Amino acid sequence: MEKQMAAKLLTTCLIGSAILGGICYCYYYWNNNNGLLNRRKKKKGIRVYMDGCFDMMHYGHCNALRQARALGDHLFVGVVSDSEIIANKGPPVTPLHERLTMVSAVKWVDEVIPDAPYAITEEFMNKLFNEYKIDYIIHGDDPCVLPDGTDAYALAKQAGRYKQIKRTEGVSSTDIVGRMLLCVRERSVTDNPNPKHSSLQRQFSHGHSHNFEDNTATRISHFLPTSRRIVQFSNGRGPGPDARIVYIDGAFDLFHAGHVEILRIARDLGDFLLVGIHTDQTVSATRGAHRPIMNLHERSLSVLACRYVDEVIIGAPWEVSKDMLTTFNISLVVHGTIAENHDFEKEKSNPYAVPISMGVFKILDSPLDITTTTIIRRILSNHEAYQVCLYLIISYA
Structure with a gap:
């Protein structure tokens, strides 16, 4: 009888221990995972905002956007309206719709806000914080002063929601x-x-x-130019083994909306877009001694910053040879209808003679009638x- 009671007591203790252990484990699991969920919930992507005129967009603008994106998980970019630029700086060279095309094509930009004000007003700042859920407003370390002498970002600084990046030297x-x-x-x-x-x-x-x-x-x-800056702008990945590689070349001087649109169309024709950037000497020889305006490395960075571009050849040859097609495994060579050298077929030495003879050349209709000229x-x-x-x-x- 005593043995039976002892066995029963032992069984009860074991069951109770198991239940208690299960409860403890469930509590531990719930507590830790709920905490993890809470942390994930709390750790929402940091949303940052940067604005600018982005007139005649260059690699300095792109580098600023790259730095801004590195400070958060989602980058909103405000593009100042034409009227605001005229009132504060003078007439812009590129109209708003072209500037929007340029900014939207930068690979570090997630969303674009058109017609942004030149100065961060209290009303617009509240809209950024409440509607767009912006955490920080970003600007370069160069002063941005309004016509009345006040700081355009004074309100953001007062709110403690301002962060600064380093301005890219050497270009404006x-x-x-x-x-x-x-x-x-x-x-x-x-x-x-x-x-x-x-x-x-x-x-x-x-x-x-x-x-x-x-x-x-x-x-x-x-x-x-430094190798580090090139790496910062590069995608750092090559084409897959069966990728259809599309090649387009040019000067890409004063990188503009026309360039962006033809690159977008070219990228849609394959899996990997390779862009050849001609040397300064080649551009001067074909377009006059006063060209290019931007040097080879400046032009290369502007092209690399475009989301449609996978890789560039810095200093590409004028003529597309068979050896080049084989080396880079190029499936298709393209050229736009709107270009500075649109009469290439009339030249003594057609730079695309080889891809044309191989049946891998295609003329693309350029969406925008814009050139460097x-x-x-x-x-x-x-x-x-x-x-x-x-x-x-x-x-x-």
Whole structure:
């Protein structure tokens, strides 16, 4: 009898221990996993916002967006309206719809907010925080001062929701305008010399060259290329074993919305888009000594920043050879209908003769009628406005 009671007691203890252990385990599991869920819930993606005019978009803009994206998990980019730019800086070279195309194509951008205000107002800041759930507003370490002398990001700083990134040295939209004006001066100075205009253009170009005979002046840049910067912009991946590789080449000078759109169409034709960037010497030989405006590495970074591009050949040859097609396993070579060298078939040496003979060449209809020359002509059409702007800058410097 005593043995039976002892056995029963032991069984009860074992069952109770098992139940208690199960309860403890369930509590432990629930507590830890619920905590994990809570942490995941709390750790929502950090949403950051950066705005700008992004006029004549260049690799400096792209690098700023890359840095901003690195500070969060989702990057919203506000593109300032044309009217706001005119009121605060003067007429933009590229209209809003083209600037939206450019910003949307940058691979670090997640969403674009059009018609953003030039200054962060309280109303717009609340919209960013409440509607877009923005955590931080980002801007470069260069000052952004309104016409009345106040800081455009003062409210964001006061709210404790402001973060700063380093500005990319060696390039600015103003500098690029100066390079263009300089190249125009070089072409026209012997035909129609105007000391006043030459002086203004030289100052707009930061006085990098005072030698009218020096055709390399248009390519002067403070940009110092490094392997690290190339890696930062690169996708870091190659094509798969059975990938259909599409190749397109060109100068891609003053990277613009026309370039973006033709790259988008080219990318849709395959699995991997390889872009050849011609050397400065090749561009000068085919388009004149005053070209390119941007040097080889500057042009390469702008193309690399485009979400439709998988890889670039820095310093691609003018002619597409059979050896090149084999080496890079290129399935299709394409060229747009809107391009500076659209008469390539009439040239002595057709650069696409080999892919044409192999049946792997295709002409693509360009969606936008824009070339580098288009951008330069826009600058010239606003020449007086830029000169007035420069005169004011020099007067108050």
